[in-house]
Amino acid sequence: MRIALAGNPNSGKTTLFNAITGKIEHVGNWPGVTVAKKEGDVKRDLRPSGERTRVIDLPGAYSISPFTSEESITSAFVTNADADVIINIVDATNLNRSLMFTTQLLEQGLPVVVALNKVDLLHKRGIEIDEKKLSEKLGCRVVKTSSIKKQGLRELMEVALSVKGTEQKAPITLRNVDPADKAEFEVAEKERFTYVDRIVNEVESRITESRKQTKHDSIDRVVAHKFWGIPIFAAIIFAVFSISQTYVGPVLADTLGGWIDSFYGYADGLMGESVAPILRTLLLDGIIGGVGAVVGFLPLIMVLFFLLALLEDSGYMARVAIVMDRHLKKVGLSGKSIIPMVIGTGCAIPGVMATRTIRDDRQRRTTAMLTPFMPCGAKLPVIALFAGVFFEDAAWVGTSMYFVAIAIIIFGALIVQRITKEGYSRSYFIMELPEYRWPSLKRALVMMMSRAKAYIVKASTIILLSNVVVQIMQSYTWSFTLVEEGMQGSSILAGIASPFALLLVPLGFGAWQLAAAAITGFIAKENVVGTLAVVYSISNFIDPEEFELIAGANDVAAVMGLTSVAALSYLVFNLFTPPCFAAIGAMNAEMESRKWLWAGVGFQLGMGYTVSYFVYQIGTLITTGGFGAAAFPGLIAVGVYFGILIYLMRRNESEVSMSMGGAA
Amino acid sequence: MEVSLMNRIFGTHIRNRSENAKPNLTKARIDHTYTIESIETDDKEMENFLFSLGCFKGEDVTVISVLADNYIISIKDSRYSIDADLARAIII
Numbered sequence: 001m002r003i004a005l006a007g008n009p010n011s012g013k014t015t016l017f018n019a020i021t022g023k024i025e026h027v028g029n030w031p032g033v034t035v036a037k038k039e040g041d042v043k044r045d046l047r048p049s050g051e052r053t054r055v056i057d058l059p060g061a062y063s064i065s066p067f068t069s070e071e072s073i074t075s076a077f078v079t080n081a082d083a084d085v086i087i088n089i090v091d092a093t094n095l096n097r098s099l100m101f102t103t104q105l106l107e108q109g110l111p112v113v114v115a116l117n118k119v120d121l122l123h124k125r126g127i128e129i130d131e132k133k134l135s136e137k138l139g140c141r142v143v144k145t146s147s148i149k150k151q152g153l154r155e156l157m158e159v160a161l162s163v164k165g166t167e168q169k170a171p172i173t174l175r176n177v178d179p180a181d182k183a184e185f186e187v188a189e190k191e192r193f194t195y196v197d198r199i200v201n202e203v204e205s206r207i208t209e210s211r212k213q214t215k216h217d218s219i220d221r222v223v224a225h226k227f228w229g230i231p232i233f234a235a236i237i238f239a240v241f242s243i244s245q246t247y248v249g250p251v252l253a254d255t256l257g258g259w260i261d262s263f264y265g266y267a268d269g270l271m272g273e274s275v276a277p278i279l280r281t282l283l284l285d286g287i288i289g290g291v292g293a294v295v296g297f298l299p300l301i302m303v304l305f306f307l308l309a310l311l312e313d314s315g316y317m318a319r320v321a322i323v324m325d326r327h328l329k330k331v332g333l334s335g336k337s338i339i340p341m342v343i344g345t346g347c348a349i350p351g352v353m354a355t356r357t358i359r360d361d362r363q364r365r366t367t368a369m370l371t372p373f374m375p376c377g378a379k380l381p382v383i384a385l386f387a388g389v390f391f392e393d394a395a396w397v398g399t400s401m402y403f404v405a406i407a408i409i410i411f412g413a414l415i416v417q418r419i420t421k422e423g424y425s426r427s428y429f430i431m432e433l434p435e436y437r438w439p440s441l442k443r444a445l446v447m448m449m450s451r452a453k454a455y456i457v458k459a460s461t462i463i464l465l466s467n468v469v470v471q472i473m474q475s476y477t478w479s480f481t482l483v484e485e486g487m488q489g490s491s492i493l494a495g496i497a498s499p500f501a502l503l504l505v506p507l508g509f510g511a512w513q514l515a516a517a518a519i520t521g522f523i524a525k526e527n528v529v530g531t532l533a534v535v536y537s538i539s540n541f542i543d544p545e546e547f548e549l550i551a552g553a554n555d556v557a558a559v560m561g562l563t564s565v566a567a568l569s570y571l572v573f574n575l576f577t578p579p580c581f582a583a584i585g586a587m588n589a590e591m592e593s594r595k596w597l598w599a600g601v602g603f604q605l606g607m608g609y610t611v612s613y614f615v616y617q618i619g620t621l622i623t624t625g626g627f628g629a630a631a632f633p634g635l636i637a638v639g640v641y642f643g644i645l646i647y648l649m650r651r652n653e654s655e656v657s658m659s660m661g662g663a664a
Numbered sequence: 665m666e667v668s669l670m671n672r673i674f675g676t677h678i679r680n681r682s683e684n685a686k687p688n689l690t691k692a693r694i695d696h697t698y699t700i701e702s703i704e705t706d707d708k709e710m711e712n713f714l715f716s717l718g719c720f721k722g723e724d725v726t727v728i729s730v731l732a733d734n735y736i737i738s739i740k741d742s743r744y745s746i747d748a749d750l751a752r753a754i755i756i
Contacts (some may be wrong), residue, residue, distance in 0.1 A: 062713070062716040062717055093741070096740045096741055097718055097741065098742045186715070189715065190720070193723075194720060210738060211728075217729055218737065221731065224732055224734075322731055322732055322745050323732050325747060326733040334732075335745075369723060396677065428705075428707065428750040428753070429750065430710075430745070430746045430747075430750055433743040435743075
């Protein structure tokens with residue numbers, strides 16, 4: 001049996017989906033988190049019969065006539081009757097608007113069960129709904145549920161099974177109008193609204209009117225304030241970083257670091273002298289050391305994910321979109337672009353995929369190109385490593401990386417706007433505002449564990465493999481003999497990375513080891529940490545002896561031979577150059593244009609280089625009074641990059657139609 | 665009296681009322697419920713979308729607050745954030 005979940009955005013479809021399938025799909029308290037349909041099997045204890053039951057979670061839709069691309073997925077799915085039963089999730093606190101979609105679903109002929117969701121909120125709002133009467137009026141079964149509290153799920157499944165195979169009668173038959181006839185179609189649709197109004201009047205009683213000011217509105221006045229909005233956002237992000245990076249995270253990381261160290265020692269002792277040295281290095285430094293260095297940051301990342309999950313659950317992120325809207329509008333984007341970027345803080349791939357909700361091609365492509373600048377989960381260990389080794393775990397390092405990302409995004413959007421010669425175009429912005437709620441610790445924990453699991457899986461597969469390859473390439477010379485002691489420069493790895501390292505001299509880090517780490521970062525950004533661990537044979541960035549994240553900070557810093565400024569420059573370079581290959585693949589899919597893809601990757605590469613160059617050179621000028629290494633050749637490179645950008649911006653209008661702006 | 669007070673408080677947002685004779689949402693008083701007269705836009709898809717939210721001629725709309733150039737409005741038990749461009753298209 002196949003059951004489709006359909007309903008308005010933010011009505012709790014994915015939460016219900018997670019509750020009945022036991023999966024952990026990304027949920028957030030704002031509309032539009034789900035952009036593609038997801039499938040899962042109903043948990044055994046919720047299955048009324050032995051039959052395997054598949055549930056399909058559809059993106060939110062307000063209406064069966066599609067407006068956004070997510071709505072088209074939903075609409076195509078229900079009209080093609082690719083399910084046995086439709087469960088229509090109705091937000092009980094918003095009956096009037098939700099039923100509009102319900103009446104449309106009832107006309108599709110598939111049996112519909114209405115899940116009157118969020119019933120746990122009704123009492124608090126002073127709303128009463130007579131679900132029996134509602135069921136009579138609609139001509140379908142109605143089940144009260146609370147997906148958050150996991151109430152009514154079993155009954156919902158039983159009812160869904162019982163209606164399977166029946167035929168759904170529509171409660172109203174609208175005059176059979178030709179949808180192409182706009183005016184008449186609208187008249188018919190208005191009848192639907194009148195009909196819904198009538199039902200709602202009969203089944204619902206409200207004490208307070210929703211148009212009255214509430215305390216949520218008062219909170220909005222503060223957090224989405226014209227001037228205070230951004231400082232408040234900055235303060236919240238800073239708090240998130242100081243908790244995860246400076247206070248709670250390191251304490252936990254310390255314990256884990258101790259375990260990894262003991263494991264290293266244990267494995268070392270176990271192998272004894274009987275194992276060949278090359279295999280021994282591979283196992284100890286390559287695998288345990290490299291993977292251990294990445295896993296060592298897991299506690300920090302988990303605390304951070306936990307806090308971000310709390311933030312997402314509260315409904316605050318929708319307010320960030322309001323605050324950012326006017327700034328993004330000035331550079332040709334809209335508040336809609338902020339949602340992919342917020343999702344991108346977890347991982348750039350779903351972030352880039354979320355750009356699908358943007359209708360305008362140019363805006364969507366620009367957003368897909370800029371979203372990967374947001375520091376994602378995989379970049380966090382890199383931030384944590386450098387903040388720990390060079391800046392004593394200061395929370396400002398991580399926070400400033402987010403704001404540098406926002407600055408680059410705004411600057412980048414401005415450049416794209418100039419290049420595509422897009423004038424001020426009216427782009428309407430509308431977003432449903434979810435109500436605030438107390439974030440659930442349990443949900444945040446579940447979310448954190450799911451991300452932690454993904455992190456460990458990644459570390460033990462792709463990162464492990466990369467480390468092995470790096471270790472082997474580092475151990476052998478081009479003639480496949482072992483690299484001799486003190487001759488590390490003769491290894492295959494050094495040979496490949498050295499030419500790139502040369503290009504990086506103006507950025508303050510010309511060592512082949514650092515170049516190699518940056519290159520492996522394109523496979524997965526965590527690799528930067530893993531590779532650094534391997535090439536410098538630092539098995540552990542976390543010293544268990546001290547109560548600080550990286551007590552041997554000075555040692556590690558000395559091994560890498562970087563000044564603080566160069567380290568910051570290296571961090572910036574790794575964060576703001578193109579993302580990992582998987583994210584580039586996602587960009588390709590959403591941009592639907594090779595030209596945009598290459599332009600995007602080129603822009604990211606140039607941007608990472610430029611920002612990093614200025615960080616190093618200006619930073620060095622301030623700290624030492626003179627410019628850093630190779631300031632002049634670097635300036636030429638940056639100059640060429642800007643030259644290209646300016647050339648693209650200055651091209652005359654006739655060429656524009658052939659270029660990016662006109663690309664299909 | 666009340667209008668002038670509102671104007672003084674929210675004056676910055678209403679400044680660009682200009683010559684446009686038809687009153688739109690940007691000129692709405694906070695907490696006052698209006699009936700929508702029409703939606704004036706050439707963006708047909710947006711008009712349809714607003715329609716599916718219950719935002720069309722004859723329906724009620726209330727401006728809850730003006731935040732960072734966005735208008736928080738209440739239509740049919742829901743809160744939406746819309747930008748000034750869209751607010752200008754909703755004639756009341």
